[in-house]
Amino acid sequence: MNPLNKLIIFTLSTLPLAAMSQTDPDASEAAAPKATPCEQDARFQEFDFWVGQWDVHDAKGTFVGENSIRREESGCVLIENWSGAKGSTGMSINYLDKITDEWVQIWHAAGGYQIDIRGGLTGEGMLLTGTIHYIGSAKTAPFRGLWTPMPDGRVRQYFEQSNDDGATWEPWFEGFYSRKSAD
Numbered sequence: 001m002n003p004l005n006k007l008i009i010f011t012l013s014t015l016p017l018a019a020m021s022q023t024d025p026d027a028s029e030a031a032a033p034k035a036t037p038c039e040q041d042a043r044f045q046e047f048d049f050w051v052g053q054w055d056v057h058d059a060k061g062t063f064v065g066e067n068s069i070r071r072e073e074s075g076c077v078l079i080e081n082w083s084g085a086k087g088s089t090g091m092s093i094n095y096l097d098k099i100t101d102e103w104v105q106i107w108h109a110a111g112g113y114q115i116d117i118r119g120g121l122t123g124e125g126m127l128l129t130g131t132i133h134y135i136g137s138a139k140t141a142p143f144r145g146l147w148t149p150m151p152d153g154r155v156r157q158y159f160e161q162s163n164d165d166g167a168t169w170e171p172w173f174e175g176f177y178s179r180k181s182a183d
Contacts (some may be wrong), residue, residue, distance in 0.1 A: 061174070
């Protein structure tokens, strides 16, 4: 190898990588992923009105269960854990799908049904639509849910199911969430 080639190789091997780069250092910093991107994006906080520890009552005021909704994974998901007054249980994962720009809820219950709904924030609250699937009967039906923050701090959760492909809707569940006291 001639001495000029040796000098070029030596010089290049001792230069910092940034010095050889043609990119603007500020531009590469802006393109670098943030450590907690969901916490930096306000869209991931749209459903936070539902986060908390709740007692749930029906429209007549009867206690129907407890629900815990927690922010997890640095704000990227909401995890729901339901415990019904008569022993039912279920859980969901809720997240903002950044590909479709829709909120998603995937629910599974020990009683054998699955809910897969998506949508977004409206003037009435968080409206998600999709399907419910009953594992035991293999029946799938259109399904929708609306979570509405109320002026008194409660949250109304209203689910409906259609048995005629969306022509009409029947109430499936209505619950009023009251925050548990911090005692």
